Amino acid sequence: MSKKKVTLIQEFLKGIWKENPILISLLGLCPTLAVTVSAENGLAMGLAATFVVISSSIIVSMLRKIIPSEVRIASFIVIIATFVTIADRFLAAYFPDISSSLGPFIPLIIVNCMILGRQEAFASKNGIGRSFLDAFGVGLGFTLVLVLLGTIRELFGSGTIFGIQVMWDSFHPWAVMILPPGAFLALGLMIGASNWLNELGEKK
């Protein structure tokens, strides 16, 4: 349906900055705020969501001519739920520590509107190749923001990045950063900074 000429590379890149799911569309904020107490958690969450969005976009795009529009949301959810369960069990089996620290937020990827949004807005209307690139870009954008947010919160809240001590010894970690208010503060400042950068770019 997309009649506009969008190059494949643009299809991929738009999810990373121009239509970033978190910074621009503000989708999927619940896991974003809840799990990013460390960079590692952010990375695991981001990769799990990326896996789900890519796999379900491919399947939905494949089935887009078969699925009747009346039951499309139900079908999307079943497909997404399947991949989420696969990711959840995979983490529980091979990365039990990460799985237990992410808790219920992996199963909750099912209701992440970013993922359903991609199926509804893109994969169900575009070919497999484009859908894959779109999902990959969006997933990557999501992951990057989560890792960045996790890194900021871990750096100031625990003095480490990916568990490695980086702050000087006498640094007193700001406990607030690994508490919920820190998540809102850090995300708010990140969104503000990205808007500011966008404005700067437009001026030039």
Add this chain to the structure above:
Amino acid sequence: MNKSLKMILVLTIITVISGVVLSYWDNFTRPIINEHKTSKLNKLILEILPENNSIEEMKLGEYNLYVGKKDGEIVGIAFKAEGGGYSDIISLIVGMSPDFSKITSLKILSQVETPGLGTKIVDDPSNENPTWFTDQFKNLKIDPEIIYVKNAKPTKENEIQAITGATISSKSVVNLLNTNISKVKKLYIEK
């Protein structure tokens, strides 16, 4: 083809395929996950009840009791308990002497207390012994109940020292132990 028939058919097929895929995946991962779970629990129980050579599981009311035996004789009993802390549920596993007179060991399984304050119930980096809080419970008499004191060294055999600045977290652990131990004790003696 009839429209509603198509709807039913497509959705059913998707669901069936999804179910089949997931059941295969479950078959594949379940043993690994279970292995993690049991090994984690076993390791814990081994820490709680060190001097045993066989562990028996026993269901008692809402509790799962792990009875440690050595040469057929009971040397200790461990069970898991949960209750409210300062911010959320604190879950712990406690080892008791066979006659339920004292606690032999205590381990906090999960908690989300205030970082740097309530988390001292598990890990206190400001102390030479980071686990001093739970260590206090070793060989602690529970009769008639555990009492916590503030800013002072415990003097009696059923007293522990609360963490300065985290009285509520300390109190929660003590209350959690008092209520659950008396419950389990009653159930166990009745049996």
Add this chain to the structure above:
Amino acid sequence: MEEKSKIETAKPKKKDPRAMLQKLNRKPFLLKSSPHLQSEYSIEKIMRGVILALLPTTIFGVIIFGWHALFMILVGIFTCVLTELLFNLISGKKFKLTDGTSVITGLLLVLTLPPSFPISGVILGSVVAIFLGKMIFGGLGYNVFNPALLGRAFLQASYPVKMTTWILPNYAEADAITGATPLGLLKFENIFTSIKPLILGNIGGTIGETSAILILLGGIFLLVKKYADWRIPLSYIGTVFILGGIFWLIDPTQYPNPIFHVFAGGLMLGAFFMATDMVTSPVTNKGSWIFGIGAGIVLITIRLFGGLPEGVMYSILFMNGFVPLINRYTQPKTFGRLKNE
């Protein structure tokens, strides 16, 4: 918008006549939106008054807690002013050196910190107070929350242990054994502190909150000079007194008497110097009453039933959040409008 117009009323007269003439030469007509009234109060004048009013308790804090307290105060003020300047530079705003509000934010922030607080924490709190508390909202006049208290709230959540580590004042009474605050003693040990030390100030506490009488002195100066709205401290402290009194009458063994409530902790400091912050308190008289009573209810609830010993900071921040709403619903009727319109 109310806050804005209030600030504009308080704008100083143009001091430099040459600059005025230059402007007039460029633009033959000076067009300005209402209000056109010029007030005898200017931000600088009010801020100088507030600093003067805070001096007694500040000096007292330095005397009883020592040089570290003085160092903290200087670092706090310096960091606040510097943060404002840097932000204005980076964002390309025209900046005046300072209108004194940053000095007050820094001073108030440090006065609410424990005397043994580390200097790095003071710097962090000051940066947060000015950057997150004021500049991000658009600078003075636009901030929703009291910047000093916002900085303190950040520190409270960041360093819960250091924020509750107290030291003993230099000339404490002989029977005092720990530096714990009277409210902390009450909440965690059930020890009641008598009123005399609370008034005199030889007790544990933050740098600026210990001596009720010196704060009262400064507070009355503010009220007499009309730099602060008397309705807010009166309704705030009054509500605490009445509510505290009701609970005390119910069970005097469990709840402290209302006089204790009024003199203990940071209530005096908060009621006179923080709740009355012009930007973050209601502009209408009726609104001021609602603001003070609301803060009083929140404070008593936290002190008697909450997990924390003291709640002045949260009670004021909580009511700050309601100020736009209060302003909206307590608008007086426009002159000349019919009753039922």
